[in-house]
Amino acid sequence: MRESSSFFRCSKAESSLGILFGKSVRAETLYSPASLVPMGISQRNPCKGVFMEKIRTAGQLRRILKEEHATWTVNPRFKDDDPLPYYKMGGDLSQVPKISSGPRTDISKHVSRLTTNPFLLQRRIERGFVKRESVPGHIPGGSQPVASIPARPMGTSGGAAAAPAPVGAPVVGTSISVDWRNRFGWPWITNMKDQGSCESCWVFSAVGTVEAQTRIEHCIWSLRSEGDVHDGLGVVCLQTGGPATAFDWMKAHGVADPGCWPYEQSNLPYAPTADRSGRTVRLDDYVSLNTIQDQKDWLDTVGPISACFDVYQDFWWGTDVTNTVYTQQSNVPEGGHCIVIVGYDDNLGAWLMRNSWGTTWGNAGYCWFGYGQCNIDAYTKYGVPNTDCNPDPWTKRRIHNGNLYESGDGAGHRNFEVWSVAPSHAIRHYYRDGASLNWALAETFGNDCHASPTVQGTTFNRNFEIIYPTTNHRLHHWYFDQSTAVWNDGGVFGPHHVHGIPAFIQSDYGAPGNFEVVVRTKDSKLAHWWRSSNPVGPWTEGAVFGHDVELSAHTLIQRRDRGLDVVCVTEHGAMQRYWRDDAHGMVWKAGEKFGRHVKTPPVMIEGQFGAANETLQGNYELCVAVHGSIEHWWRDNQGTQTWQMSATFGTNVPGVHVEQVLGLLESSYGFDLEVVALLSNGGLQHFWRSGGTWHAGPVFGSVVI
């Protein structure tokens, strides 16, 4: 570009066309052509030219461009009277909510709730927000410990969760410091992110808060996509806003994972995968936090918060950002910035800030930010109440298996769901209400169920899907349509000589992901069948593998490298892992053997133990009935990759023993393991492990043996 120039005689001449060209980068959706350099210059209209005017309509802009003989035009789809696109995202600085501008939010109703995170519950009791006598036992009517193992911090290996302090510990005041990066012996914050060159910090701030709160309240990593919110809002890369806009959108639409729609800086048209409704963390509400004490109380007893402040130049590289506590030294303002506060330290007099500028900034992306600096305590901060996140089945796909599932239904979005064989080969659905913790019988359906079904919550609109072996040695698929609340017959499929219970998952091949099933056949082998989900296709035989297989089981898991793992029981009473090598022809290979005297099918999940961040594979947890008791095994997937038996426990019901483990999950109750087992009298009993101790819970329902 070469502009004709005239000589300026003024002492200071501002390049006004440069401003317009600069802004043209923001306007990629509005103008054509769009790819203008981010800086231009002209000397024809110094300081107070027409481009400084407030431009409100497309027609105004069109006239100005014509007058200036600009080579680019307003997109014809905008009529002259159309207002220029304006997204209400916080407005200018004077319009950003200040903590003094509105009524104080009463946070007492939030911090007095009975969170299922035992560590937080303990804090709320200690702080006096929750009365100890109002805390019910994990199971109504109490429970009986049936086995204990030494408690370990989450760390790198399995075993038991670090136990919170006993309920009733001495009351203490506000914590001097909070750091959610590692608190109570567990990591709670996902890996550092980078917004790149988009002015999208306000989205990162809100999504980061939801992501952290989901982890804290549901005890599961749930990486969320800022791009889903940013592009779902229809904004382009350089459009700015405030966290409330992003929170409001998530309240209406949820927030999906990056696999559904990623964060990119290329302003692509928003086109998430077709199964988005089944892979969004839903958000019921968020609240503004108006006082410093409320904000600290929230951080101490609920979770991280979203915050904004004024950026000055020294925030980019100041040594105090990296090493000590940031205090404003520069007087050159750069704009407004939004981040996540994940802690504080009164000794330092600072908030612990999670930025979104990657790991090379500050201290691995974090910094201590002095209280009150840059108006951080003048602007309203936001928090997500602990019961208001509802994680999706895709998030939870690896932490449950067999006939037990923690759904998003009920109070706190944490009902337990169980399906079992009923008289006349029907299936009974039981559920445990997340508020009362009472088990109840729901619907009954089907008439050909031969053995315990396996259930998945799938990305098909969060439907329940179950597969079981039929009385005619086939496999049968049913699904519960969440939109109509009706069970539908998905059809009979699979080998004609099924002799085992099926393992069933939804994999990440396709979106919605394919269904994958592994089941034992009469010839003591394992058969893999799969069904395309997009489009929905017929069930297809994939491979036959293994030998001397006595039992197939609810043990199928997809690894991070997309391969599959499954554990069966051999004719010699051992358990054996088989794995599919997806990188090399999807060939099934025999893995390690472990255990002895096993004559019942195990259930296996991948839990959160060992997963120090959201990208790492957690340990495998496996429960199996042996000699009438339950053995708990775990595999250290980040370390030795060997199996170890952690505990043996049994029923507390006199005169009966455990016949078979039917379901296993790692729950939102502080990473507890939950087991549903079949007793020798046909009853179903719930067991759980909390803080290293296995407990025997109530007997509910029954199974036709």
Next chain:
Amino acid sequence: MTTVELFVGDCHTIRLRGLGTAGFAWSATVDDPQVARVTSIGTAAPEPSPDSPAPGFSSSRDELFEILALNAGQTVIRCAQTRPWQKNAPPHASTEILFVVRPRP
């Protein structure tokens, strides 16, 4: 390349679209310091743009540089937008401006 013509003693301000809230800063260097001197003189509120008439909270301010014409001649001012702490990263954006400085008539 954009060309700007100045007389000796003129002072010219260029305004660059900032990305400070994403961590980016403009730097400007002059090829021939005998001809002109470039100085960062701060930031200015972004002007309303077609897609955001009222800049939102996370708006970055524009960055201002002042070029002082010292002696007759010509020189190039090179501007680069980088994250200051990422020393080896390529610039997110860059631009060059040719300044032609003439003797004051």
